[in-house]
Amino acid sequence: MRTLSAFPAFAALGLLILSQLLAVPAQAQSLLRDAETEEFFRDIGKPLKEAAGLDPRAVNVGLVNDGSINAFATLGQQVYFFSGLLIAAKDVREVQGVLAHELGHVAGGHAIRNNEGAAPATSISLLSMVIAGALIAAGAGDAGMAAMMAGQQAAQGKYLAFSREQESRTDQAGARFLEAAGVDGVGMISFFRQLQGDEYRLAIPQDNAYNRTHPLSGERISALENVLERSPYWKKGADPKLQARYQRIRAKLIGYLSNPEDTLRAYPAADRSQPAHVARAYAYHKQSKADLALAEIEAAMQVEPRDPYLMELRGQILLESGRVNDALPDLRNAVAASDTDPLIASMLGHALVLQGERDDNAALMAEAEKVLRSAIARDKENPFAWLQLGTIYERRGDKPRTALATAERLSLTGGDPLAINNAARSAVAGLDRGSPEWLRAQDIVLVSQEDIQRMKKRGNRDRRG
Ligand SMILES: [Zn+2]
Numbered sequence: 001m002r003t004l005s006a007f008p009a010f011a012a013l014g015l016l017i018l019s020q021l022l023a024v025p026a027q028a029q030s031l032l033r034d035a036e037t038e039e040f041f042r043d044i045g046k047p048l049k050e051a052a053g054l055d056p057r058a059v060n061v062g063l064v065n066d067g068s069i070n071a072f073a074t075l076g077q078q079v080y081f082f083s084g085l086l087i088a089a090k091d092v093r094e095v096q097g098v099l100a101h102e103l104g105h106v107a108g109g110h111a112i113r114n115n116e117g118a119a120p121a122t123s124i125s126l127l128s129m130v131i132a133g134a135l136i137a138a139g140a141g142d143a144g145m146a147a148m149m150a151g152q153q154a155a156q157g158k159y160l161a162f163s164r165e166q167e168s169r170t171d172q173a174g175a176r177f178l179e180a181a182g183v184d185g186v187g188m189i190s191f192f193r194q195l196q197g198d199e200y201r202l203a204i205p206q207d208n209a210y211n212r213t214h215p216l217s218g219e220r221i222s223a224l225e226n227v228l229e230r231s232p233y234w235k236k237g238a239d240p241k242l243q244a245r246y247q248r249i250r251a252k253l254i255g256y257l258s259n260p261e262d263t264l265r266a267y268p269a270a271d272r273s274q275p276a277h278v279a280r281a282y283a284y285h286k287q288s289k290a291d292l293a294l295a296e297i298e299a300a301m302q303v304e305p306r307d308p309y310l311m312e313l314r315g316q317i318l319l320e321s322g323r324v325n326d327a328l329p330d331l332r333n334a335v336a337a338s339d340t341d342p343l344i345a346s347m348l349g350h351a352l353v354l355q356g357e358r359d360d361n362a363a364l365m366a367e368a369e370k371v372l373r374s375a376i377a378r379d380k381e382n383p384f385a386w387l388q389l390g391t392i393y394e395r396r397g398d399k400p401r402t403a404l405a406t407a408e409r410l411s412l413t414g415g416d417p418l419a420i421n422n423a424a425r426s427a428v429a430g431l432d433r434g435s436p437e438w439l440r441a442q443d444i445v446l447v448s449q450e451d452i453q454r455m456k457k458r459g460n461r462d463r464r465g
Pocket residue numbers: 101105162167170213214
């Protein structure tokens with residue numbers, strides 16, 4: 001997880017490299033998880049999903065670590081943005097426009113998975129290097145995450161190309177959602193036009209895959225514009241708060257994904273904006289210049305000292321620089337200010353476990369357990385939190401709970417059903433009969449049993465085949 005760069009070092013070589021990039025076979029992709037980005041997606045998504053008649057909680061928007069400019073929706077009511085699209089867009093209305101279009105596919109029941117440049121996501125990374133590393137060290141590597149994603153992406157293997165009519169209908173739906181949500185449709189048009197004309201002249205070449213998976217014709221864009229410009233919100237401008245949040249997320253992604261040198265070129269020191277400070281903080285952090293990184297965070301915090309995501313970032317940089325104890329106040333404050341965001345809580349839990357082990361401090365371990373339990377209650381798909389909880393129980397000599405934590409973690413990361421079954425069985429044997437944890441362990445036993453049966457059947461079939 002050290003090779004985080006989605007954009008290898010071929011910046012500024014232009015179109016020659018771009019054409020070579022297009023010939024590269026679909027590569028393994030990872031999901032990027034970040035509390036701030038996910039909150040942004042939930043907030044821009046809510047009014048659009050409601051306009052589409054979709055349950056905002058049922059339709060999730062995820063971020064795939066892939067430099068190409070694309071987005072897609074799946075049968076499982078998931079919408080995925082590629083990091084490349086978030087970086088290529090310059091205005092929050094462009095992101096809202098693409099999201100409205102993708103929600104049109106979801107609402108229309110179009111089972112789509114683009115087959116160009118998009119292999120199924122095979123791992124999850126957090127915008128935290130230390131956490132990703134710990135998770136992979138614990139065996140939740142690519143194979144494990146692949147299985148997890150396979151469950152989420154019910155549409156896997158369904159490669160459908162859309163007809164022009166379907167795309168136009170989806171555009172019209174997207175335009176309706178934008179108007180109902182009071183969003184200016186200018187961004188949808190400008191983004192589509194730029195993609196269509198391949199007008200992107202970026203410092204970092206990006207594969208314009210959106211144009212291939214959602215064919216964009218001039219006719220189609222004009223038809224869409226005709227509808228959008230009748231909206232009372234046409235050219236009314238972007239919501240300034242959302243625009244500012246988007247600019248920071250974009251800067252964060254660039255900082256996280258690009259080579260530090262590229263980031264520092266895109267955000268030179270003279271740029272004193274908050275997004276620039278955040279991007280440079282990542283760049284310096286990647287160069288192991290913790291003091292410079294922290295100075296950038298301080299500068300970003302001048303405007304918003306209690307911003308949960310800036311406190312999270314400072315805590316993360318301190319934690320990843322080995323200053324665990326110093327990271328705790330920031331991470332505690334970030335958890336409180338974010339209403340216990342499960343991703344931030346997991347990071348705090350991790351820091352508490354590290355410091356608790358270092359100082360042999362039972363109070364820190366107890367705090368960690370509480371924080372991690374609340375993270376899991378809010379975000380079930382959190383193998384990292386289970387990994388940390390397992391460490392706590394193991395140290396305490398609590399074998400049944402250690403076994404349950406192992407079973408939970410392995411189930412989430414697509415572990416071997418036999419190993420899951422074994423762990424869940426020893427949890428059942430040691431936990432109080434009828435307690436919620438005992439019931440949960442029983443459930444895992446049953447599910448893993450079915451997986452073992454299925455595995456056996458498949459094995460027999462393969463032998464006969
Ligand atoms: Zn489409």
